[in-house]
Amino acid sequence: MPKESSGRIELLQGTLDMLILRTLLFGPAHGHQIAKHIQRTTDDLLQVEHGSLYPALHRLERKGWLAAKWEPASKDQKREYKYYRLTAAGKKQLAAEESKWKQMASAIARVMWPAEEG
Amino acid sequence: MFWRRKSRDHDLDRELRSHLEAEAAEQRADGLSEEDARYAARRTFGNTTLVEENVREVWGWRWLEQLALDLRYALRTIRKSPGFALTAVLSLALGIGANTAIFSVVHVVLLKPLEYRDPDRLVNFSGGATPVRFMEMKASARSFTGIGAFSGQENVTITGGAQPEVLKAARVSAGFLSILGVEPLFGRGFLPEEDSPGGPAVAMIGAELWQRRFNGDSRIVGKTLTLGDAPYTIVGVLPARFQFPFPDLDVWLTQPSEWPAVPPKSRPLSPFLSIFGRLKPGVSLEQASAEAAVIQRHYKMAHPAMLDAKPKSPVRVKPLKEALVANIRSVLWMLFGAVGFVLLIACANVASLLLARANARSREFAIRSALGAARSRLVGQLLAESVLLSFAGGVLGLLLAVWALRAIPNLTAFDLPRAGEVHLDWMVLGFAAVLSFVTGILFGLAPSLDASRPDLMGVLRLRSESVNEGLSGRVRIGFTARNMLVVGQVSLSIVLLIGVALLIESVIHLRGDDPGFNPANLLTMRLSLPQSRYDTDQKEDAFFQELIQRVESTPGVRGATVAMTLPMTGFAGTPVQDASKPPLRLNERLIATALVVAPGYFKTLDIPLQRGRDFSERDIESAQRVAIIDEGLARRFWPAYPRGLDPIGQRLLVGGVNPKPAEIVGIVGNVHQNLENSGWPQSVYVSFWQDPLPSAMLAIRTGGNPTRITTLVREQVQALDRNEPISDVKTMDDRIEAQLGQRRLLAVLLGLFAGVALLLALVGIYGVIAYSVEQRTYEMGIRRALGARESEILWLILGQGFRLALTGAAIGVIGAFALTRVMRTLLFHVDTTDPLTFAGVATLFILVALAASYVPARRAVRIDPMVALRYE
Numbered sequence: 001m002p003k004e005s006s007g008r009i010e011l012l013q014g015t016l017d018m019l020i021l022r023t024l025l026f027g028p029a030h031g032h033q034i035a036k037h038i039q040r041t042t043d044d045l046l047q048v049e050h051g052s053l054y055p056a057l058h059r060l061e062r063k064g065w066l067a068a069k070w071e072p073a074s075k076d077q078k079r080e081y082k083y084y085r086l087t088a089a090g091k092k093q094l095a096a097e098e099s100k101w102k103q104m105a106s107a108i109a110r111v112m113w114p115a116e117e118g
Numbered sequence: 119m120f121w122r123r124k125s126r127d128h129d130l131d132r133e134l135r136s137h138l139e140a141e142a143a144e145q146r147a148d149g150l151s152e153e154d155a156r157y158a159a160r161r162t163f164g165n166t167t168l169v170e171e172n173v174r175e176v177w178g179w180r181w182l183e184q185l186a187l188d189l190r191y192a193l194r195t196i197r198k199s200p201g202f203a204l205t206a207v208l209s210l211a212l213g214i215g216a217n218t219a220i221f222s223v224v225h226v227v228l229l230k231p232l233e234y235r236d237p238d239r240l241v242n243f244s245g246g247a248t249p250v251r252f253m254e255m256k257a258s259a260r261s262f263t264g265i266g267a268f269s270g271q272e273n274v275t276i277t278g279g280a281q282p283e284v285l286k287a288a289r290v291s292a293g294f295l296s297i298l299g300v301e302p303l304f305g306r307g308f309l310p311e312e313d314s315p316g317g318p319a320v321a322m323i324g325a326e327l328w329q330r331r332f333n334g335d336s337r338i339v340g341k342t343l344t345l346g347d348a349p350y351t352i353v354g355v356l357p358a359r360f361q362f363p364f365p366d367l368d369v370w371l372t373q374p375s376e377w378p379a380v381p382p383k384s385r386p387l388s389p390f391l392s393i394f395g396r397l398k399p400g401v402s403l404e405q406a407s408a409e410a411a412v413i414q415r416h417y418k419m420a421h422p423a424m425l426d427a428k429p430k431s432p433v434r435v436k437p438l439k440e441a442l443v444a445n446i447r448s449v450l451w452m453l454f455g456a457v458g459f460v461l462l463i464a465c466a467n468v469a470s471l472l473l474a475r476a477n478a479r480s481r482e483f484a485i486r487s488a489l490g491a492a493r494s495r496l497v498g499q500l501l502a503e504s505v506l507l508s509f510a511g512g513v514l515g516l517l518l519a520v521w522a523l524r525a526i527p528n529l530t531a532f533d534l535p536r537a538g539e540v541h542l543d544w545m546v547l548g549f550a551a552v553l554s555f556v557t558g559i560l561f562g563l564a565p566s567l568d569a570s571r572p573d574l575m576g577v578l579r580l581r582s583e584s585v586n587e588g589l590s591g592r593v594r595i596g597f598t599a600r601n602m603l604v605v606g607q608v609s610l611s612i613v614l615l616i617g618v619a620l621l622i623e624s625v626i627h628l629r630g631d632d633p634g635f636n637p638a639n640l641l642t643m644r645l646s647l648p649q650s651r652y653d654t655d656q657k658e659d660a661f662f663q664e665l666i667q668r669v670e671s672t673p674g675v676r677g678a679t680v681a682m683t684l685p686m687t688g689f690a691g692t693p694v695q696d697a698s699k700p701p702l703r704l705n706e707r708l709i710a711t712a713l714v715v716a717p718g719y720f721k722t723l724d725i726p727l728q729r730g731r732d733f734s735e736r737d738i739e740s741a742q743r744v745a746i747i748d749e750g751l752a753r754r755f756w757p758a759y760p761r762g763l764d765p766i767g768q769r770l771l772v773g774g775v776n777p778k779p780a781e782i783v784g785i786v787g788n789v790h791q792n793l794e795n796s797g798w799p800q801s802v803y804v805s806f807w808q809d810p811l812p813s814a815m816l817a818i819r820t821g822g823n824p825t826r827i828t829t830l831v832r833e834q835v836q837a838l839d840r841n842e843p844i845s846d847v848k849t850m851d852d853r854i855e856a857q858l859g860q861r862r863l864l865a866v867l868l869g870l871f872a873g874v875a876l877l878l879a880l881v882g883i884y885g886v887i888a889y890s891v892e893q894r895t896y897e898m899g900i901r902r903a904l905g906a907r908e909s910e911i912l913w914l915i916l917g918q919g920f921r922l923a924l925t926g927a928a929i930g931v932i933g934a935f936a937l938t939r940v941m942r943t944l945l946f947h948v949d950t951t952d953p954l955t956f957a958g959v960a961t962l963f964i965l966v967a968l969a970a971s972y973v974p975a976r977r978a979v980r981i982d983p984m985v986a987l988r989y990e
Binding site: 030031032033036049050051052054055058059062070079080081082 | 129130132133134136137139140141144163164165168169172173175176177
């Protein structure tokens with residue numbers, strides 16, 4: 001479903017996983033925080049679809065890159081959230097995806113702006 | 119697993135709720151009211167159900183869960199419309215049940231290998247062989263590990279001990295068990311010395327007879343079996359369901375060359391043996407056939423006069439299985455095809471019912487897809503519904519099949535080989551299951567694909583558009599897919615109906631043809647004189663002469679006679695030639711039906727004597743040999759008959775072994791020896807007193823119902839000889855019925871299937887027309903309001919039904935044209951493409967189809983314009 005909103009960019013296939021892993025590098029977070037973090041750091045340029053976020057979280061958990069635990073919120077002790085935490089395997093995966101991403105980005109850049117590379 | 123999924127569901131629900139709350143809290147912090155914050159949170163989050171479903175998909179058992187959900191939902195929808203479900207399940211059950219039943223027969227009879235060791239290596243030689251040819255084949259052939267022969271089936275009477283009983287017996291070569299690779303239950307098979315003339319009289323019995331008559335005596339081997347007064351030593355018991363060479367045998371004898379159905383004198387010359395064998399490893403059918411052809415050439419050179427020296431088609435070696443099912447194969451495939459058609463028609467019917475329902479539910483689907491249901495989910499759900507229906511139909515069909523399978527062994531008219539093996543096994547169950555599943559997909563896929571593509575605008579579109587189309591003459595008859603289904607149904611049932619009509623015509627022709635004798639009030643039975651007590655021709659003659667006199671003096675009897683064979687009880691051929699011509703080789707002479715009959719035969723059977731006289735008591739062995747010929751033979755040898763040279767007084771050479779010329783004393787009308795009159799077109803009769811036989815058919819003409827005097831005749835026979843066994847007591851009408859049997863049974867079965875097909879097709883037409891009338895109610899209202907007359911409306915609707923039926927009938931007639939040729943062997947005096955039948959069936963069908971569309975058409979006529987225009 002293409003969004004009509006201007007200025008927002010559709011996430012590239014597979015990049016959401018990397019962004020989630022990267023977000024969790026700062027420490028455990030729950031779904032809402034992860035979504036908000038991505039949106040805020042990109043100045044609302046990247047809008048995280050909840051229909052993709054939660055399946056991605058569960059998928060990453062299944063693969064063992066994330067671990068999840070119900071914990072009371074730091075601000076409001078009465079509320080419990082499901083906090084996701086990066087595992088050792090997750091960190092490795094993030095490193096791998098990052099380097100892959102860098103390679104691809106530079107490759108794309110070379111095709112798109114060959115002169116600047118000169 | 120299930121509880122874990124439940125807790126996971128709960129967990130996910132909690133997670134999403136906490137997310138919404140966090141979002142709402144944020145919105146509140148931005149200054150929104152409590153309620154607005156909650157709505158805003160929901161808005162930003164989107165469709166929670168969709169998110170949940172997507173997450174579950176990640177978990178991996180979504181499909182299973184969906185299946186369970188779909189099935190539950192389908193069950194609920196089906197329960198809500200029991201009428202629809204009942205119609206669908208019943209028609210599917212009929213189709214699946216019939217297919218399963220016929221498949222179980224086809225599976226055993228045609229597909230399953232014979233239950234012998236390496237059954238593929240077992241072969242059969244084409245054509246009948248004389249004992250001489252069999253011996254030569256056996257001596258010379260190198261392609262086989264063993265060769266054996268068997269003669270035709272015979273009836274034997276078991277006496278001694280309990281009640282005398284007529285049993286089915288066959289004569290087989292000594293080595294038959296080792297060729298087939300079968301071990302006897304007890305004892306041993308036949309030894310070569312027992313298979314040679316004059317060898318010890320031995321017999322094997324079947325397991326069923328062993329249980330029934332000997333109480334499963336484990337020391338049965340060596341005991342004596344009395345068959346027609348002669349003692350036989352029992353050497354072995356054969357396993358249950360052993361069906362070689364014929365089904366339902368009780369007794370196996372050896373010495374196939376001594377088949378009593380052929381008079382001893384004629385045996386060396388008569389090709390009554392069937393040869394079978396087992397191929398050596400590595401030898402192909404072609405190699406074996408080539409060798410058989412070479413041996414046949416040598417045989418022909420050595421015995422140029424033998425009747426089997428020049429067979430009509432070259433001697434070939436074929437798989438034994440093929441020979442055993444040759445008669446029934448086309449019948450079974452035809453039935454299988456017919457039930458396949460019925461199932462297709464049933465599928466089409468259910469599909470069209472589903473289409474109608476899907477149409478009615480289009481709003482539901484439109485709403486669901488607007489709410490975000492994926493198309494695959496909609497299709498899946500509809501398919502779940504149809505598969506559920508088809509499985510219900512399958513289970514019910516299986517019950518029907520089980521019931522039908524019990525009846526199959528009783529369908530003796532088909533003379534099914536291996537009928538005893540027909541039962542429900544995994545193969546049949548698997549067939550029913552696969553059939554149900556495929557059926558469900560077959561009738562479910564089209565409607566669900568269609569319904570899952572809901573045209574949102576179309577659902578909401580104004581009726582005026584379709585009304586315009588209707589009024590402007592561009593009539594959309596309901597739904598195209600439904601029309602196609604109905605046309606398919608009509609054409610399939612037309613094919614079936616034409617097949618049935620052709621069969622019925624054949625049966626009528628068979629019954630209607632004048633057989634040349636009067637079959638009414640004719641009682642017939644077989645008498646077999648024990649050779650031990652009737653060891654001379656004189657004794658045999660005396661018995662039968664006395665018997666005829668006694669029977670004729672019985673009240674209610676108009677005439678009695680004996681003969682080697684009667685019409686409808688089988689017949690034999692013999693070489694004949696005009697004795698005035700130079701003698702020809704036996705196999706160059708005319709083969710005519712040979713009948714050995716006592717005086718009074720023609721009178722008793724009501725066969726007109728055209729010229730000359732009947733046989734008399736003076737035509738005995740010592741007197742001049744005499745013969746009576748039929749009109750066919752007279753015309754064949756004296757083409758000018760009834761003018762020209764009078765055949766009476768001419769002489770004929772009849773039979774094979776140095777025949778003395780026989781003087782023609784009479785000419786009679788032609789007689790059909792079987793219903794199809796498929797024997798030799800000419801016949802010659804010789805005197806029973808000149809050619810006495812130990813076994814004969816007794817025919818009795820009665821004034822009234824012939825079965826009433828059966829007991830009286832039995833008493834007369836027993837008064838003459840207390841131990842004289844009588845067998846095969848039947849009226850001539852029963853014999854004719856029995857010959858009609860296979861065709862009649864086939865006509866009944868096919869008729870049944872065609873009837874179901876017709877009914878389903880009519881329901882289909884009715885459904886389509888009724889649906890279209892309902893769709894066009896508004897249009898009809900306008901037409902009526904504008905002054906259309908009732909008859910115009912009526913014809914408008916009837917025209918739809920007519921067009922559907924006509925299209926279907928046209929396709930059906932073309933299909934039948936291509937398919938009825940498989941029936942050629944079953945038809946009699948009817949062409950497989952008989953134009954009258956084709957046109958008649960098609961016309962009849964169209965008329966019935968018009969009647970089916972009349973009911974909804976009447977409804978259209980009765981539409982009140984005021985009500986119709988307010989409709990919806």
